[in-house]
Amino acid sequence: MKIENEKRIRVAIQKSGRLSERSQDILKNCGLRFARSKDKLFWYGRDFPIDLLLVRDDDIPQLLLEGVCDLGIVGENIAREVALENDNESGLVQLRKLGFGHCRLSVAVPEDSGITDISALDGLRIATSYPALTRNLLEKQDVSNEISKLSGAVEIAPSMGTADAISDLVSTGTTLRANHLRELEILFQSEAALYGRSQGVSVEKQALIDLLLSRLNGVMLASASKYVMLHAPREALEKITELLPGVEHPSVMPLEGSDRIAVHAVCGETVFWEHLEALKAAGASAILVLPVEKMLA
Ligand code: PRP
Ligand code: ZN
Numbered sequence: 578m579k580i581e582n583e584k585r586i587r588v589a590i591q592k593s594g595r596l597s598e599r600s601q602d603i604l605k606n607c608g609l610r611f612a613r614s615k616d617k618l619f620w621y622g623r624d625f626p627i628d629l630l631l632v633r634d635d636d637i638p639q640l641l642l643e644g645v646c647d648l649g650i651v652g653e654n655i656a657r658e659v660a661l662e663n664d665n666e667s668g669l670v671q672l673r674k675l676g677f678g679h680c681r682l683s684v685a686v687p688e689d690s691g692i693t694d695i696s697a698l699d700g701l702r703i704a705t706s707y708p709a710l711t712r713n714l715l716e717k718q719d720v721s722n723e724i725s726k727l728s729g730a731v732e733i734a735p736s737m738g739t740a741d742a743i744s745d746l747v748s749t750g751t752t753l754r755a756n757h758l759r760e761l762e763i764l765f766q767s768e769a770a771l772y773g774r775s776q777g778v779s780v781e782k783q784a785l786i787d788l789l790l791s792r793l794n795g796v797m798l799a800s801a802s803k804y805v806m807l808h809a810p811r812e813a814l815e816k817i818t819e820l821l822p823g824v825e826h827p828s829v830m831p832l833e834g835s836d837r838i839a840v841h842a843v844c845g846e847t848v849f850w851e852h853l854e855a856l857k858a859a860g861a862s863a864i865l866v867l868p869v870e871k872m873l874a
Pocket of ligand 2: 633
């Protein structure tokens with residue numbers, strides 16, 4: 578599959594799995610709409626020259642490097658593994674972390690094993706889908722292992738007797754618990770990120786990539802932000818501003834026929850009930866917290 582069309586860009590995302598739904602959502606929130614092919618593996622961008630290719634996440638780095646795709650959404654764990662396999666010159670660049678798909682690469686041992694310290698793993702057998710990353714991070718702690726690469730079902734290796742420990746992704750911990758494994762040490766924290774190629778991107782494509790990045794920034798800013806409106810005594814303004822999370826300069830409006838003011842602000846951090854209760858205690862009333870749909874800084 579050779580792409581000759583310099584006027585459109587292609588984004589590879591995971592077909593099914595942990596990252597797939599959120600990857601689709603974040604692109605849709607950027608205002609992209611798609612027409613799906615019959616097999617649902619190619620989604621044609623309807624009003625924007627950005628198409629999607631739905632693939633296995635592990636294939637995304639290769640598709641990027643071969644130029645089949647221009648962008649890809651993939652876990653940092655996978656990109657890091659590819660970088661290490663290529664002496665840190667993988668040709669992939671991380672353009673932006675996406676704030677979802679958080680997980681960790683952890684070493685785990687059977688629940689009933691006596692191992693309590695990572696150093697006790699020295700010389701033992703470890704099964705993983707991330708051999709380069711695992712070796713790299715364990716060697717930094719002076720632990721070296723016989724590492725066997727498995728592309729799936731890593732968690733059953735200890736009970737099959739083919740490994741003493743595993744190094745695998747953990748998100749909720751359900752898989753470890755179900756397989757009677759105990760998390761021993763976190764090696765690497767990961768989340769989904771947008772990747773591109775470090776070379777060979779045409780000016781036209783770069784312009785589209787920049788536009789998408791700017792919209793992604795807006796989407797992520799908006800989803801992390803809340804619009805707060807409240808009434809307060811004028812003399813409490815300084816205190817109220819301090820209590821609004823992530824706010825420096827709120828908009829302040831007089832309220833007709835009252836010595837109270839209306840305060841409006843975009844909070845750039847999570848607004849908890851505790852914040853609202855503290856605002857109320859400082860004299861605020863009629864406190865409203867609204868979602869922010871779009872934002873362009
Ligand atoms: C990871 C890992 C476990 C599971 C852990 O797989 O290999 O199977 O997720 O999640 P849990 O802690 O919530 O149980 P991943 O989602 O990367 O799937 P893949 O290997 O098929 O890409
Ligand atoms: Zn995968």
